[in-house]
Amino acid sequence: MAEKFFNMQVGEATKYGFSIAETEWVAVIDSDIVLRKGWYENMRGYMDRSDAVEGSRIDHYRFDLPIDSSHILEDLVKLYLGENQF
Secondary structure, X not given: OHHHHHOOOHHHHHHHHHHHOOOOOOOOOOOOOXXXXXXXXXXXXXXXXXXXXXXXXXXXXXXXXXXXXXXXXXXXXXXXXXXXHO
């Protein structure tokens, strides 16, 4: 039964979450969202006078990580051809 939930598409999972919610409000936050400090308090200011609250602000974040890419091509060839074919 649990495997059924792992194979849901995003829309199916969202619909399922709404169907089992036992609260007045439900927050849907995508996995690529970084919430700013105070997001809940800001949203809560609209809850008494709204049926739905939606955020649409898009911020782009850049994370610079040192990556050694000198071996990537070699690793891909090994993966594709097999370890012994290289």
